[in-house]
Amino acid sequence: MIAYENLLELNKPFTxxxxxxxxxxxxxxxxxxxxxxxxxEQQFAEWNTSSYCVGLANGLDALTLALKAYNFEPGSEVIxxxxxxxxxxxxxxxxxxxxxxxxxxxxxYNINPLLIEQAITPRTRAIMVVHLYxxxxxxxxxxxxxxxHQLILIEDCAQAHGATYKGKKxxxxxxxxxxSFYPTKNLGALGDAGAVTTNDENLGGIIKQLRNYGSDKxxxxxxxxxxxxxxxxxxxxxxxxxxxxxxxxAHKRKLAGLYLNQLKSDYILxxxxxxxxxxxxxxxxxxxxxxxxxxxxxxxxxxxxxxxPVPPHRQKALQPLMQEQNFNIADEIHATTLSLPCSYCHTxxxxxxxxxxxxxx
Numbered sequence: 001m002i003a004y005e006n007l008l009e010l011n012k013p014f015t016x017x018x019x020x021x022x023x024x025x026x027x028x029x030x031x032x033x034x035x036x037x038x039x040x041e042q043q044f045a046e047w048n049t050s051s052y053c054v055g056l057a058n059g060l061d062a063l064t065l066a067l068k069a070y071n072f073e074p075g076s077e078v079i080x081x082x083x084x085x086x087x088x089x090x091x092x093x094x095x096x097x098x099x100x101x102x103x104x105x106x107x108x109y110n111i112n113p114l115l116i117e118q119a120i121t122p123r124t125r126a127i128m129v130v131h132l133y134x135x136x137x138x139x140x141x142x143x144x145x146x147x148x149h150q151l152i153l154i155e156d157c158a159q160a161h162g163a164t165y166k167g168k169k170x171x172x173x174x175x176x177x178x179x180s181f182y183p184t185k186n187l188g189a190l191g192d193a194g195a196v197t198t199n200d201e202n203l204g205g206i207i208k209q210l211r212n213y214g215s216d217k218x219x220x221x222x223x224x225x226x227x228x229x230x231x232x233x234x235x236x237x238x239x240x241x242x243x244x245x246x247x248x249x250a251h252k253r254k255l256a257g258l259y260l261n262q263l264k265s266d267y268i269l270x271x272x273x274x275x276x277x278x279x280x281x282x283x284x285x286x287x288x289x290x291x292x293x294x295x296x297x298x299x300x301x302x303x304x305x306x307x308x309p310v311p312p313h314r315q316k317a318l319q320p321l322m323q324e325q326n327f328n329i330a331d332e333i334h335a336t337t338l339s340l341p342c343s344y345c346h347t348x349x350x351x352x353x354x355x356x357x358x359x360x361x
Contacts, residue, residue, distance in 0.1 A: 002341055002350050004303035007183050009345040011190070014240050018190070021236035033212070033229055036236040041195070043242055048162075048169050050177065050197035052204035055230025056211055059158045059180025062194040063091030065228065066154045066176035067126065069206045072097055076125040081111040082313060083330040084130045087180075088156050089312050092128065099321070100124070101313060103329040107271045109133060109284075113141035120145075126152040131160035131170045133270065133307070134186070134252075134281035139165045139173050146174075154178060157197075159281040161186045162249045166275045171197045181238055186252065186281050186344075187245050189234040248344045249279045255342045255351045256280040262355045268336075282307050283342035285358075290336050293361055300357045305339040 011018070021036075028034060037055050045053035056062050067078070074096040080088055082101040092099040102119050105112045109132050116127065127146060129137045146153045153174030157163075160170040161179065171177020181193035198204050206223070209216055214225025241248075256278070260269055268286035270278070284307065287293050294304050311330040313322040341354055 001301045002303065002346070002354060004305050004339070004341050005184055005343050006345050007188075010188075010343060012345075014237075014244070017240045018237055021240060022233065025233050025236055031232050034232050036232045036239065037230050040230070040235040040239045040242070043239055044179075044195060045197060047242060047245070048171055048177070048197055050172055051199040052201065053195050053197050054204055054207040054211065055235055056194040056196065056207075057228040057230065058192040059178065059182065059194040060087045060091060061211070061226075061228040062178035062180065062196045063088060063128070063154070063156060064094050065207050065210045065226075066178050066196055067091060067095045067097065067128075068210055069176075069203055070125070070152060072125050075123065077121060077123045079111075079116055079119055079124060079127045081130050081132070082327040083109060083311055083333050084132065084156065085158070085308060086312050086315060086318075087158075088128060088130055089318065093321075097125075098123070101322075101325070101327060101330075103327055104132075104333070105138075106329050106332070108135060108138075108273075109333060110135060110137040111142075113138050113145065116142065116145050117149075120149055120151075124149065124151060126154060128154045128156060129174075130156040130158075131163055133284055134159050134163050134279040135270070136160060136163045136165035136170050136276055136278075139168075143173060158182070158185065160279060161281070162245060162277075163279045164277040172199070175200065175203060181234070186248055186279055187238065187241055190237050191231070191234055193230055193234040193238060195230065251344055252280045252283075252342055253278070255346060255348065256283050258348060258351045258355060259283060259285075259340065259342070262352075262359075264359045266361075267358070280342055282339045284337045284339050286333070286336040287338065288336060290338050293358075294338055296361055297354075297357060302354050302357060303341065306334075306337060307339050308334060310334065 041053040157171040158180035177197040181189040210225045211228040214221045214223035311334045
């Protein structure tokens with residue numbers, strides 16, 4: 001069986017260092033917001049060419065607190081792609097703001113800049129882009145719109161650790177980059193974890209307060225905050241894996257290259273564009289008989305996933321908000337997309353075996 005993902009195998013190269021980090025953590029006697037968190041924040045900021053990084057409990061909190069830092073008037077509108085994971089939209093709703101969904105480019109699956117401007121109203125305050133599957137959005141066009149309309153730009157980088165657009169890394173274009181370190185991410189913890197990056201010292205300070213009950217100093221609260229602190233132990237594990245992140249991304253790009261070069265033309269493959277360096281958190285293909293293909297591959301001992309089977313506007317939880325709204329491109333993507341094995345623990349021989357079965361379908 002070639003599993004879609006095997007976290008046990010993926011983390012084996014780091015096991016000895018993890019155990020060492022656990023012993024140091026246990027013996028330190030300091031378990032919340034200690035040296036492991038501050039060290040990781042400094043390391044990740046430097047790696048991502050950002051001035052500041054603030055570690056948080058998870059990726060959803062990273063998006064939520066990035067919006068909360070601005071204290072927008074309730075009901076203010078935030079533009080967001082129609083084919084994102086629901087967490088992006090939940091962050092908007094959790095701040096009592098209104099998500100305005102904009103369709104993606106059918107080729108890149110990222111928000112279509114040509115459609116953003118027509119969605120802007122006098123109540124629009126921010127654009128929340130999503131660098132989906134490990135590919136950056138068209139940032140020149142988006143930044144031009146942001147500047148023209150004086151909007152805040154927040155990047156959902158949960159799938160784009162190390163992805164670049166014209167040599168500039170995801171999470172460095174807007175006021176905030178929001179990252180998830182969920183275990184399956186290119187940089188994955190051994191549990192939930194997240195962070196925001198920013199080049200603004202004041203904004204970084206606000207997030208540090210918000211994550212810790214609105215407090216800089218114990219028992220003194222400056223803001224209405226929450227408890228969303230990056231776990232000290234997860235920070236220690238992330239520091240270990242961060243040292244290998246460039247190798248992880250390079251390996252996934254190599255496996256993606258096998259698919260791109262060898263899959264038959266029946267499949268719609270990820271677009272490769274000049275100026276973009278994609279990191280393939282997810283390697284997706286599209287096919288009109290997606291469900292039949294998924295079942296066929298499972299019969300051949302190959303695991304796949306669907307990212308995602310139901311678009312946000314069709315989720316039951318969002319139905320009251322999305323009445324009579326149609327997003328045909330998102331529907332098409334979600335009905336035809338299939339994610340193939342493309343992990344740090346997969347070998348080239350395994351991917352070649354997957355390709356052989358795909359070309360036999």
